Amino acid sequence: xxxxxxxxxxxxxxxxxxxxxVVTPGLSVTLDFDRLNVYxxxxxxxxxxxxYRATLTLTGVARFFLQSLLESNDYVDDAVVFTGLDEAPWIxxxxxxxxxxxxxxxxxxxxxxxDCVTAHLTLQTDAKYLEDFCGPL
Amino acid sequence: MTTEPLASDIIGTFLxxxxxxxxxxxxxxxxxxxxxALVTFDIVFHAAGSPDEPTEVRFNEARGxxxxxxxxxxxxxxxHIASGYCQRxxxxxxxxxxxxxxxxxxxxxxxxxxxxxxxxxxxxPAGEILVLARSFTLSTGSSxxxxxx
Numbered sequence: 001x002x003x004x005x006x007x008x009x010x011x012x013x014x015x016x017x018x019x020x021x022v023v024t025p026g027l028s029v030t031l032d033f034d035r036l037n038v039y040x041x042x043x044x045x046x047x048x049x050x051x052y053r054a055t056l057t058l059t060g061v062a063r064f065f066l067q068s069l070l071e072s073n074d075y076v077d078d079a080v081v082f083t084g085l086d087e088a089p090w091i092x093x094x095x096x097x098x099x100x101x102x103x104x105x106x107x108x109x110x111x112x113x114x115d116c117v118t119a120h121l122t123l124q125t126d127a128k129y130l131e132d133f134c135g136p137l
Numbered sequence: 138m139t140t141e142p143l144a145s146d147i148i149g150t151f152l153x154x155x156x157x158x159x160x161x162x163x164x165x166x167x168x169x170x171x172x173x174a175l176v177t178f179d180i181v182f183h184a185a186g187s188p189d190e191p192t193e194v195r196f197n198e199a200r201g202x203x204x205x206x207x208x209x210x211x212x213x214x215x216x217h218i219a220s221g222y223c224q225r226x227x228x229x230x231x232x233x234x235x236x237x238x239x240x241x242x243x244x245x246x247x248x249x250x251x252x253x254x255x256x257x258x259x260x261x262p263a264g265e266i267l268v269l270a271r272s273f274t275l276s277t278g279s280s281x282x283x284x285x286x
Contacts, residue, residue, distance in 0.1 A: 019167060020165060020166065066204050072174060
């Protein structure tokens with residue numbers, strides 16, 4: 001049974017879908033996600049998994065590299081945000097963060113790499129409840 | 138009744154556009170329908186009589202994209218385009234196009250027939266964009282300028 005949403009404990013880009021990439025005038029790029037799984041903590045080691053639409057806004061973009069076969073059903077295999085040599089957990093992107101690169105690999109082998117200065121993830125409000133997850137994240 | 142556009146019409150219409158010195162303002166990669174990918178460029182064409190408002194170049198039934206651009210260099214070069222080109226995908230020597238079936242899995246039985254490579258080179262060192270698609274459409278505001286679909 002669903003309870004009140006607790007605080008976000010984890011943002012998991014694996015298996016999400018990028019439905020739109022927009023390179024805007026200037027130096028910004030936005031990635032619009034579907035099916036981005038977010039774990040909300042209910043109690044210790046008990047989480048609700050919600051599926052969100054979300055927008056990742058990257059500013060100060062220099063290099064933008066994408067090679068892809070375009071398929072509507074493709075999914076994100078892995079997505080990493082680097083801050084220098086370190087990786088930033090996606091949950092930290094819910095507040096504006098300094099970032100140096102976002103690197104995404106897709107299930108079909110497509111790759112996206114964006115060199116940037118900041119990254120900010122905004123969750124949309126129309127989330128869909130998926131399931132409860134019990135255990136450590 | 139619908140008819141397939143002639144390849145020479147698609148290539149000729151694209152090549153006739155005044156690419157050199159025009160501006161690539163921005164672009165989008167998304168999905169027109171659940172089954173169809175869509176790539177659009179916003180271009181300000183600079184030619185005698187051209188309006189300064191952006192023209193949307195919409196690539197229909199887009200099947201692939203390769204882009205390696207430097208947005209900072211693009212801005213420093215005033216978003217200017219060096220050239221645009223178009224050819225049948227089956228004739229392309231571009232490594233991305235030639236390697237599509239090796240790097241990615243095309244649908245079973247799918248070939249490059251009917252697909253075109255639409256390319257834009259930005260002023261060096263800003264980079265390039267290639268789109269693999271079946272046709273393209275131009276529109277300004279609410280009016281259609283050209284449709285090769």
